[in-house]
Amino acid sequence: MGAPLDLPDRNHVHGLATRVLFRISDFLQRHIARASLVGDKPIFENAAFPWIDELERATPAIRQELMSLLEDRQRLPAFHELSPEVGTITRDDQWKTFVFLAYGLRSQRNIARCPETMKALSAIPGLRTAFFSILEPGKRIPLHEGPYNGVLRLHLALVVPEPRERCWIEVGGQRYVWEEGKAVVFDDLYPHQVHNDTGGVRVVLFVDFERPCRAPMRWINRLVLALAPYTGELRRGKANYEAWEKKYYGDT
Numbered sequence: 001m002g003a004p005l006d007l008p009d010r011n012h013v014h015g016l017a018t019r020v021l022f023r024i025s026d027f028l029q030r031h032i033a034r035a036s037l038v039g040d041k042p043i044f045e046n047a048a049f050p051w052i053d054e055l056e057r058a059t060p061a062i063r064q065e066l067m068s069l070l071e072d073r074q075r076l077p078a079f080h081e082l083s084p085e086v087g088t089i090t091r092d093d094q095w096k097t098f099v100f101l102a103y104g105l106r107s108q109r110n111i112a113r114c115p116e117t118m119k120a121l122s123a124i125p126g127l128r129t130a131f132f133s134i135l136e137p138g139k140r141i142p143l144h145e146g147p148y149n150g151v152l153r154l155h156l157a158l159v160v161p162e163p164r165e166r167c168w169i170e171v172g173g174q175r176y177v178w179e180e181g182k183a184v185v186f187d188d189l190y191p192h193q194v195h196n197d198t199g200g201v202r203v204v205l206f207v208d209f210e211r212p213c214r215a216p217m218r219w220i221n222r223l224v225l226a227l228a229p230y231t232g233e234l235r236r237g238k239a240n241y242e243a244w245e246k247k248y249y250g251d252t
Contacts, residue, residue: 024224028217029149029189035217042172042190044152051123052183055156058120059181063158065114066132066203069098070159073134073201077244083237089144094136097206101130104229105238109249117205124154126210128225133206135196137161146188150221154207156183161200169194178204 033040038048046052069076076096080087086095099107100118111118121130128151135141146153157178160167168177172190186192196202213221228234245251 028220028224031217032149032211032213032221035213037212037214038152040149040187042174042186042192043176044185044187046183046185049185051125052154052185054123055120055154056181056183058116059156059158061116062114062120062156062205065117066158069113069132070134070201070203075248076134077241079133082240082244083233084240085233089142092139094139095141096134096136098132098134099130099241101127102237102241103128103225103234105241107241107245109245121205121207124207124209126151126212127207128210129206129208131206132158133204135194135202137196137199137201139194139196141194143191143193145191148224149187149189150211150213150224151208152185152211153188154183154185154209155204156207157181157204159201159203161196161198161202163198166197167195167202178202 038044073096076098078090078093079095079097080090082097082099098110099105100111100114100121101107121127133155155169155178157180160178160180164179165177168175169184169186169192170176171186171188171192176184176186178184210225211221212218229238
């Protein structure tokens, strides 16, 4: 690492990194869509990602690790408590998370509690983010858009309450109803919303992974993703997570 910067310079650098990254990502989105090896659509066919079959086969082992966490889920953080920008779409405690990986963050203690989950995740090419996403009964996430299409999002359904047709995600106007043990891949740059209009809890394994692209866009995209942890939003998210982890595990 280089010589440390004083605090004002550091803040200036991270603010500049955020602005530059967002401007670059806006420019790149059109080019990424054209270079995509899996096309440009709201929801993708699983056959485009050969590793999904193996991930789905791991569902029973992943679900077993999840169930012990759900017994004490009230201690888990609401998503907006970790990720500041999520506060624009939800402010209650009805969307909780248990984080394994995020940009610039790796929770060794959470990973240690769910080794089978991490084993399954390690087979995903270009893995960037992974956590359990827990929606309480009646929770709705309003229509919103992600910031960047250089990653694709996957949900592996682990717990889907009945009636199943009342628990869904809609991406770019296409509705998908979760089914336990099945994965769905979508582009969160498209407007999307989520409803859990049931009396039960819904849980998915939430994953972001690098979008397969042709060169040279593949390398440019990886550079953008490598810069992401330096943005102010992700730095604050990491700090929020580290504070929660200390409290959760009883650090003094």
